[in-house]
Amino acid sequence: MIKPEKMGKISIIGPRDYLPLVSEVLYEINAVHIGSPAEEEYFKVGIPLEKASETSRSLVLLRSYLAHLKIDSEKVIPTRKFRVDEVEREIQSKMDEFQREIGEKIEKQRKLTETVKSLDEELRLIEPLKALGIPPRLLKDYKNIRCFVGLFTADPSEKIRDVTSDFEAIMKGYKKELVGAVFVRREFEEEVFGILQDYGFREISVPDIEDYDSRVREIENEKASIEDERKRIESEIEEVKTREMEFMLAMEEYLSIELDKSELPLKALVSKYAFFIVGFVPEKRYGEVKSEIESKTQGKVAVERIEDIEEEPPTLLNNPPIIRNFEGVSTMFAVPKQWEVDPTAIMAIAFPIFFGMMLGDIGYGLLITILALALKKAFKTEGMQQLLSVALYSGIISIIFGIIYGECFGPFVRGVEVNHQHVVEHLPHFLWPVLNAIGIHEVHPIFDRIEAVNVVLLLVLTLLLGASKITFGFAIGFYNVLKHHGLKDAILEKGTWIIGMIMLTSVILGFIYNQANGVKPPIPIPIAEGWQAGVNEFYIVALPLALIGFIMFIAAEVPKMGVVGLVLGVEILTWLGQIMSYARLLAIGLSSVYIAFVMNFIGIGLLGSKGGIFLVIGAIVLIFGHTVNLILGILDPGLQSLRLHYVEFFPKFLEGGGKLFEPFGRKRRFIEG
Amino acid sequence: MVNEVAGGFNEEFVKGMAAIGAGLAVGIAGVGAGLGESGIGAAAVGAVAEDRGFIGLGLLFTVIPETIVIFGLVISFILMFAF
Numbered sequence: 001m002i003k004p005e006k007m008g009k010i011s012i013i014g015p016r017d018y019l020p021l022v023s024e025v026l027y028e029i030n031a032v033h034i035g036s037p038a039e040e041e042y043f044k045v046g047i048p049l050e051k052a053s054e055t056s057r058s059l060v061l062l063r064s065y066l067a068h069l070k071i072d073s074e075k076v077i078p079t080r081k082f083r084v085d086e087v088e089r090e091i092q093s094k095m096d097e098f099q100r101e102i103g104e105k106i107e108k109q110r111k112l113t114e115t116v117k118s119l120d121e122e123l124r125l126i127e128p129l130k131a132l133g134i135p136p137r138l139l140k141d142y143k144n145i146r147c148f149v150g151l152f153t154a155d156p157s158e159k160i161r162d163v164t165s166d167f168e169a170i171m172k173g174y175k176k177e178l179v180g181a182v183f184v185r186r187e188f189e190e191e192v193f194g195i196l197q198d199y200g201f202r203e204i205s206v207p208d209i210e211d212y213d214s215r216v217r218e219i220e221n222e223k224a225s226i227e228d229e230r231k232r233i234e235s236e237i238e239e240v241k242t243r244e245m246e247f248m249l250a251m252e253e254y255l256s257i258e259l260d261k262s263e264l265p266l267k268a269l270v271s272k273y274a275f276f277i278v279g280f281v282p283e284k285r286y287g288e289v290k291s292e293i294e295s296k297t298q299g300k301v302a303v304e305r306i307e308d309i310e311e312e313p314p315t316l317l318n319n320p321p322i323i324r325n326f327e328g329v330s331t332m333f334a335v336p337k338q339w340e341v342d343p344t345a346i347m348a349i350a351f352p353i354f355f356g357m358m359l360g361d362i363g364y365g366l367l368i369t370i371l372a373l374a375l376k377k378a379f380k381t382e383g384m385q386q387l388l389s390v391a392l393y394s395g396i397i398s399i400i401f402g403i404i405y406g407e408c409f410g411p412f413v414r415g416v417e418v419n420h421q422h423v424v425e426h427l428p429h430f431l432w433p434v435l436n437a438i439g440i441h442e443v444h445p446i447f448d449r450i451e452a453v454n455v456v457l458l459l460v461l462t463l464l465l466g467a468s469k470i471t472f473g474f475a476i477g478f479y480n481v482l483k484h485h486g487l488k489d490a491i492l493e494k495g496t497w498i499i500g501m502i503m504l505t506s507v508i509l510g511f512i513y514n515q516a517n518g519v520k521p522p523i524p525i526p527i528a529e530g531w532q533a534g535v536n537e538f539y540i541v542a543l544p545l546a547l548i549g550f551i552m553f554i555a556a557e558v559p560k561m562g563v564v565g566l567v568l569g570v571e572i573l574t575w576l577g578q579i580m581s582y583a584r585l586l587a588i589g590l591s592s593v594y595i596a597f598v599m600n601f602i603g604i605g606l607l608g609s610k611g612g613i614f615l616v617i618g619a620i621v622l623i624f625g626h627t628v629n630l631i632l633g634i635l636d637p638g639l640q641s642l643r644l645h646y647v648e649f650f651p652k653f654l655e656g657g658g659k660l661f662e663p664f665g666r667k668r669r670f671i672e673g
Numbered sequence: 674m675v676n677e678v679a680g681g682f683n684e685e686f687v688k689g690m691a692a693i694g695a696g697l698a699v700g701i702a703g704v705g706a707g708l709g710e711s712g713i714g715a716a717a718v719g720a721v722a723e724d725r726g727f728i729g730l731g732l733l734f735t736v737i738p739e740t741i742v743i744f745g746l747v748i749s750f751i752l753m754f755a756f
Binding site: 332456640643 | 736747
């Protein structure tokens with residue numbers, strides 16, 4: 001759980017003829033991550049097996065159908081699994097059938113769409129001519145008369161009159177422009193055309209039709225019948241979709257598997273007679289892989305363990321189911337290398353707690369929980385399921401913190417009979433008799449986070465939480481470096497900062513101690529008089545730690561960077577900033593409490609005041625306000641909690657840059673095996 | 674130190690100034706964080722337009738400068754409760 005699965009590197013060597021068989025066996029075992037070996041003089045990267053091209057052609061075709069039918073295999077929940085021989089037997093006839101029932105129909109639909117487009121184009125031409133109102137046969141050129149038909153930006157009559165008075169121009173307004181026909185004698189044709197161009201003339205070619213209206217009706221009818229045709233084809237395709245979807249997906253899976261298998265040579269090195277594969281296998285499955293391959297090939301293919309530290313082994317995270325849900329968010333930052341500590345488990349504990357600490361509201365928590373459960377039913381993809389599980393846990397923890405803080409849609413449970421100091425005497429009013437009836441006369445939250453004293457207390461708590469979490473991060477870093485580079489590096493690299501963090505924590509505690517006891521000055525810096533008064537036990541602890549830390553820092557940095565390296569000591573201030581950054585656990589929560597408080601104040605105030613329209617407005621304020629606050633309450637605590645891990649915690653130990661273990665093989669969803 | 678600074682002034686005045694200081698600490702820090710976030714936010718929106726999968730990471734990057742406000746807030750708490 002804490003560390004990724006241990007990996008071993010293996011080589012698989014055998015005669016080339018056995019490669020297809022080995023491919024089958026490896027795929028069945030689904031436990032070997034195939035490495036990428038470098039080519040050598042005799043060993044070259046292989047070429048895919050023969051069936052690959054045929055398979056990939058069918059696969060491309062099938063996927064294009066799936067894409068057209070908008071089938072997403074991720075979203076389909078299989079109701080049955082098909083047998084492999086069943087798929088194998090029917091695949092050819094089904095491909096032909098799909099070609100007939102889907103491929104050809106798609107083609108037909110495309111043609112129909114094109115026809116509609118050209119009809120629309122024609123309509124677009126007829127429309128202005130119809131507005132002009134001259135029958136089409138009159139708009140054709142005559143023996144001695146040229147007829148210009150088209151769109152104009154302005155009436156050109158005046159200008160034409162300069163050339164000839166013997167012309168006819170009919171103009172009608174059409175969509176902010178003019179549509180018109182200009183008739184002139186042939187001898188003036190070119191001159192007039194020049195003028196027309198100045199008036200933005202765009203010619204419309206007059207279609208060979210008798211009458212606009214009847215043609216428009218014809219086109220509309222034709223379009224309607226095409227639309228019917230298209231709908232019919234659509235429903236036919238839809239019918240094929242519902243009937244064949246699962247089998248199509250089974251075929252897709254089958255073909256993908258076959259393609260994967262036939263492309264194994266691309267990851268292998270082959271010579272004329274032999275092949276060679278390197279891969280990584282989880283240590284505990286090594287025996288199984290070896291015996292399986294060697295027995296299936298009658299000992300012709302050898303599996304051996306190889307010692308090689310050059311290539312980093314892939315990372316197979318190894319977490320129990322609940323924690324596994326957090327792998328998505330933890331690996332989004334970085335995939336740990338195989339020898340590093342996997343932070344998923346820590347994140348699985350800390351993330352929901354941080355989230356809950358910030359949101360801490362029974363009502364919002366309940367809504368998030370219900371929402372997550374509902375969405376889990378709707379979105380079945382693995383990524384969504386993981387994410388929603390994270391939301392679910394966060395929601396539940398929010399409810400728990402809500403009970404601690406006494407909040408339900410804002411500060412809620414407050415002294416019923418006595419001491420309802422803050423708020424919301426409005427809200428619990430109607431609940432008072434109920435509570436009194438069940439014997440509760442006085443209700444206090446376990447920890448009231450909006451009371452001034454408690455705000456300070458929570459601030460101190462969050463800072464200490466931050467300090468311990470960051471120190472913990474360095475401690476994990478210490479372990480990582482210890483395992484990989486040895487004790488000396490671990491002490492110099494991480495030990496320095498662990499001491500630095502303890503020192504910082506003591507200083508913070510010393511400061512808090514002085515503040516709490518009203519001792520001035522809070523920090524004993526020997527620049528002002530009377531600074532000795534500020535010295536307390538925490539500062540006394542911090543001083544030697546600071547010295548030791550500084551000496552260790554010199555030992556670590558000066559050999560590497562020279563004296564300039566000392567400047568890096570200011571990094572301790574970064575850690576101080578990062579500790580303070582944990583104060584957001586308080587701050588984000590308070591802001592959300594106060595938004596809710598304001599909404600309740602206004603909303604319930606309106607509800608309780610005049611009645612009538614104010615009831616409606618009050619209800620709207622409440623619903624709208626709490627919806628907005630809920631959205632903020634999911635987004636902000638979620639992001640801030642993530643950030644507290646990514647920025648303040650992970651970099652203390654996680655080098656990252658590992659690649660996830662992807663075994664050769666796949667989980668079958670639609671076919672058996 | 675505080676006594677010396679507060680020396681010539683009455684307590685009410687010091688309290689008032691501390692409250693103003695606390696307000697400024699949060700307010701100006703907020704402006705700073707906003708300036709920081711504006712650039713990141715614009716870039717994040719651009720990245721999301723290219724690839725919707727980036728939205729989670731983009732949001733996360735956008736809130737990174739928010740720490741500055743938290744600093745301001747901590748300072749304002751210290752001011753409010755120390756004086």
